[in-house]
Amino acid sequence: MVILWLLLLYKRRYTLYDHGVVALYGLGFLALVWAVGSLLPGQIGGLWVFAMMIFIPIHAIRHLRAAYAMGWPAAILVGGLMGILTTLSLIAFILAVAVLGLMG
Numbered sequence: 153m154v155i156l157w158l159l160l161l162y163k164r165r166y167t168l169y170d171h172g173v174v175a176l177y178g179l180g181f182l183a184l185v186w187a188v189g190s191l192l193p194g195q196i197g198g199l200w201v202f203a204m205m206i207f208i209p210i211h212a213i214r215h216l217r218a219a220y221a222m223g224w225p226a227a228i229l230v231g232g233l234m235g236i237l238t239t240l241s242l243i244a245f246i247l248a249v250a251v252l253g254l255m256g
Contacts, residue, residue: 153168153171153172153175154171155234155237155238155241156171156174156175156234157171158237159230159233159234159237160220160230163220166220174215174216174219174220177215177219178212178215181211181215182208185204185207185208188200189201189204209231209235212231212234212235213227213228213231214227216230216231216234
């Protein structure tokens with residue numbers, strides 16, 4: 153939600169509530185996809201993971217485009233930046249947990 157807010161500061165008509173709804177919809181969809189994939193056996197599960205690595209970013213870009221009335225170039229740019237910032241946030245979180253674990 154905060155990443156969306158930071159990336160879309162120029163779209164003043166959207167509030168944190170709007171970003172929260174969009175973020176929760178995206179996370180809910182991802183959780184559903186993950187749950188379905190976890191029920192699949194061996195090789196099919198592997199194919200599912202590969203397909204989702206392609207489909208989820210496409211879905212996220214389409215979702216941004218529809219939710220924020222963006223054109224394709226803007227949705228691709230925001231989606232890419234959102235992916236990068238989310239990855240950096242995850243790395244920072246993992247490092248913080250590791251450092252706190254070593255200190256405790």
